[in-house]
Amino acid sequence: MGAASDEPRTDPVELRSARRQLVVNASGLVASDIGFGLVFGLTARSSGFSPIEAIAFSVIVFAGASQFAAAGMIAAGFAWPAILVLTALVNARHLLYSAAMAPWLRTQTLRKRIVMAHVLTDEAFALSSVHFRRLGWGDPVGYWIAAVGLTFIPWNLATIVGVFGGQFIPDPRVLGLDVIFPAAMAGLAVGLASGRREVAAAATGVACAVAIGLLWNSAVGIVVGGAVGPLVGLALPGGPAYDPVDATDPGLDAGLPS
């Protein structure tokens, strides 16, 4: 394979600029995470969780959609095996994220990758993918910034605040914050779409996600869309063989001077 994640070749000034853009790109997602972390803390308490249990969910599971689903199922009296099956299904898409991140992070030590895997979320994947593509190599500091600094810490701090004071906080939906997550996912997909193969993969992903979601289950639709979309993209005639080293692109502009 190409040297997707070999030693950095980026000018320090350019690297700082890219990381700054990563942070600014993430600002909307951080606001969204904080809003829904607060709501999760409140939801967990109202579902009968103790503060320790609610906080343990955000630290140990660290997967928002399945946390909300589990809180609802616990409140409804579902048995644990049913919750575990749904959790595995909802979080199956992480397999695709992990596979896509692997070439970029392959030079990291096993110990680091073990921890990196735990903090791999929708947000970490989306932000890191754009950041790595911009640089042309897998910047581990950028990954930690995206996964821990901009996702894990805000989500967990917000959960704690939600557990102890959630009843005083307005519903993020009233403020329109619930649109940030899908808008950010769509915007980051556009940031990654630099050719017709990417556009075809994304369009196929959308079609699969909607069709299978309507016929069966939305979590299954996301996994199938993420797996089948690239196959359709690959079926199109492409440019020269993909070499991650040469695959740098300007990515998303954070609106900052570079």
Place this chain on the structure above:
Amino acid sequence: MSTNLVALAVLMALVTYPSRAIPLLAPGFDRLPPRALEYLRLVGPAVLASIAASQIFLVPATNGAASTFSINVEWLAVAACVLIVAWRRNLLLGLIMAVIIVAGARATGLAA
């Protein structure tokens, strides 16, 4: 203070971790052929677009069954964000516009 659900959290993490970790930790991913790397490069736009579509077009059923189709103001907001990102390459600006559209529509009673 109850800690019974901490065990459930651990079990949920145990069923989630393999999907997060196996490709990252598997040594075979060091030597993938170019075609497989190209496939993985396309996973990003495909799965992110799938998530966005699932969130704005579908209303999930609470029991894990099939979702229902939804027509809502989020379509317009996400479309505006996509257009701004495609035009200006500025995600933050796109997100601000999306929030303004949704919050404005709800504040004025145009959307639920």
